[in-house]
Amino acid sequence: MNNQVDSRHRSSKRYTLLTGATGLVGRYLMRDLLLKGHKLAVIVRPTKQQMVRERIEGILQMWEGTLGHRLPRPVLLTGDVTKTNLGLSSQQLNWSEKFLDQVIHGAAVLKFQSASRELEPWKTNLGGTQNVLDFSKRCNIRDFHYISTAYVCGQREATVYENELDVNQTFRNDYEVSKFEAEQLVRDSDCFESKTIYRPAVISGDSRTGYTSTYHGLFLYLRLMAMLVPEQTKNADGVIETPISLPIEGDEPRNVVPVDWVAKTICHLVRTPEAHGRTYHLVPDQCTSAREVIEYCYKYFHSDGVKFCGANSERTADSELAEKLFENTSIYESYETSDPHFDKRNVSRFAGHLECPSIDQEMIFKLIDFGKQNRWGKEKESSPKVVRWIESHLTEIALAAQKMMGALRINGTDRIFKFGLDIHGPGGGQWQLLANEGRFDVTPGLPDDASPVLKLSDIQINDLLMRHDSEEIDRSRTENPKVAINWTEPLETVITENPQPNQ
Numbered sequence: 323m324n325n326q327v328d329s330r331h332r333s334s335k336r337y338t339l340l341t342g343a344t345g346l347v348g349r350y351l352m353r354d355l356l357l358k359g360h361k362l363a364v365i366v367r368p369t370k371q372q373m374v375r376e377r378i379e380g381i382l383q384m385w386e387g388t389l390g391h392r393l394p395r396p397v398l399l400t401g402d403v404t405k406t407n408l409g410l411s412s413q414q415l416n417w418s419e420k421f422l423d424q425v426i427h428g429a430a431v432l433k434f435q436s437a438s439r440e441l442e443p444w445k446t447n448l449g450g451t452q453n454v455l456d457f458s459k460r461c462n463i464r465d466f467h468y469i470s471t472a473y474v475c476g477q478r479e480a481t482v483y484e485n486e487l488d489v490n491q492t493f494r495n496d497y498e499v500s501k502f503e504a505e506q507l508v509r510d511s512d513c514f515e516s517k518t519i520y521r522p523a524v525i526s527g528d529s530r531t532g533y534t535s536t537y538h539g540l541f542l543y544l545r546l547m548a549m550l551v552p553e554q555t556k557n558a559d560g561v562i563e564t565p566i567s568l569p570i571e572g573d574e575p576r577n578v579v580p581v582d583w584v585a586k587t588i589c590h591l592v593r594t595p596e597a598h599g600r601t602y603h604l605v606p607d608q609c610t611s612a613r614e615v616i617e618y619c620y621k622y623f624h625s626d627g628v629k630f631c632g633a634n635s636e637r638t639a640d641s642e643l644a645e646k647l648f649e650n651t652s653i654y655e656s657y658e659t660s661d662p663h664f665d666k667r668n669v670s671r672f673a674g675h676l677e678c679p680s681i682d683q684e685m686i687f688k689l690i691d692f693g694k695q696n697r698w699g700k701e702k703e704s705s706p707k708v709v710r711w712i713e714s715h716l717t718e719i720a721l722a723a724q725k726m727m728g729a730l731r732i733n734g735t736d737r738i739f740k741f742g743l744d745i746h747g748p749g750g751g752q753w754q755l756l757a758n759e760g761r762f763d764v765t766p767g768l769p770d771d772a773s774p775v776l777k778l779s780d781i782q783i784n785d786l787l788m789r790h791d792s793e794e795i796d797r798s799r800t801e802n803p804k805v806a807i808n809w810t811e812p813l814e815t816v817i818t819e820n821p822q823p824n825q
């Protein structure tokens with residue numbers, strides 16, 4: 323008997339929770355998983371300006387603009403990973419326990435230094451990971467995926483292998499230690515069938531468009547160059563002179579990977595069960611050297627003048643330009659002289675067909691072009707445009723479905739009828755509607771595979787709603803005065819009083 327209950331329960335547990343969906347990696351991962359038809363829930367915090375649904379809608383509309391077609395919408399959970407039970411309401415928690423099967427935890431704070439372990443990045447990276455693990459245990463999550471970083475290796479210099487973590491290494495900053503300790507927590511947890519760990523190197527923008535939503539790492543250098551180089555004087559040949567002495571050899575490898583490849587690879591590995599349970603170094607096949615990056619920038623800005631003085635030389639500013647550059651990149655100083663070799667045999671074995679685009683001249687040009695056009699992050703993301711949030715019209719949809727079922731005589735007192743509503747595009751979402759003896763329950767998320775799913779675009783559903791809006795709905799309301807659907811919270815389950823059949 324228990325087994326029967328368990329397997330029925332399990333069959334409804336088909337949703338994957340993604341944390342960090344508004345971040346750089348997360349927004350690509352959300353797009354790629356939705357494109358593959360993955361049933362996805364995201365946990366997001368509101369900002370001062372935008373509610374959770376607007377934040378996610380804005381990102382998805384950006385993707386729809388570039389893809390040229392509509393995407394499904396994930397189930398939205400409002401929460402914060404630094405809080406117990408991720409700050410979810412009791413309804414959201416119940417929903418999670420019932421429907422979540424897999425977690426991809428990517429939320430983190432990329433702040434390097436901290437005054438105390440009570441503050442960031444510890445609060446989110448370590449405390450948040452512990453909360454996500456506790457929550458996952460509570461929800462009986464089977465399959466856990468964690469986005470770590472290649473730099474949990476700290477200051478190691480030789481080859482780093484995917485199966486290694488703690489080898490008594492030293493670290494450069496609190497961020498590395500917080501991610502190292504968080505990965506340790508994930509590895510030590512014993513409540514999952516499998517744990518898969520992704521360790522990306524430094525992540526740059528999109529290899530095809532240059533897009534980014536954050537300006538850390540390589541982008542910080544590119545932004546500084548784009549700001550400082552044009553201010554310098556040109557020599558007689560029209561070349562901008564950038565006299566800087568760098569305390570590096572120039573041949574130091576740079577482990578940088580484009581975000582679209584990182585997300586595509588994680589998406590593939592998440593969806594490949596035989597790849598689960600391993601650690602993956604998401605690193606380039608061939609590193610770009612510091613000298614190459616600088617030479618590409620010379621070409622872009624039509625400039626020259628950087629000297630490589632060797633790793634043992636001093637980091638002394640011999641010009642105003644150098645002073646500004648050093649001052650603004652001091653957080654990365656300890657990364658400038660070395661970058662280890664990361665062995666990536668697990669990636670080659672399970673995702674070798676997804677070739678990692680190298681950071682070449684063309685890509686550096688795209689990254690700088692995007693940064694300039696986006697005013698290095700100052701350009702405001704446009705607000706989403708939504709004709710109707712379908713979530714606010716589920717009463718009408720339920721009534722219309724009820725009426726139709728009445729006409730088809732399928733809602734007799736002993737009949738239970740369940741169907742899914744999968745509305746793609748602006749304002750859309752996924753719900754399951756359960757009609758049981760004349761009463762409707764609406765739950766976020768699609769039903770299991772056996773139930774029919776009504777898949778419509780926002781245009782189609784808006785058209786239907788507009789036609790129903792006027793007299794039809796008014797009539798249904800008066801005919802069924804006791805039907806009331808209470809959507810005070812996004813995840814409120816509908817509890818309706820029984821309407822009189824065939825009234």
Ligand SMILES: NC(=O)c1ccc[n+]([C@@H]2O[C@H](COP(=O)([O-])OP(=O)(O)OC[C@H]3O[C@@H](n4cnc5c(N)ncnc54)[C@H](OP(=O)(O)O)[C@@H]3O)[C@@H](O)[C@H]2O)c1
Pocket residue numbers: 341342343344345346347348365366367401402403404427428429430431432446450469470471472501521522523524525526535536538539
């Ligand atoms: N970027 C890199 O170069 C790099 C390299 C290696 C590994 N990684 C790892 O890759 C993952 C993604 O990084 P990213 O570059 O995409 O970072 P990002 O753009 O800064 O995004 C961080 C994400 O985490 C979310 N988040 C932070 N604190 C949260 C909280 N308390 N509750 C809920 N969500 C929270 C953010 O939400 P808000 O939008 O609300 O702030 C955002 O969605 C991280 O685990 C990072 O450590 C990144």
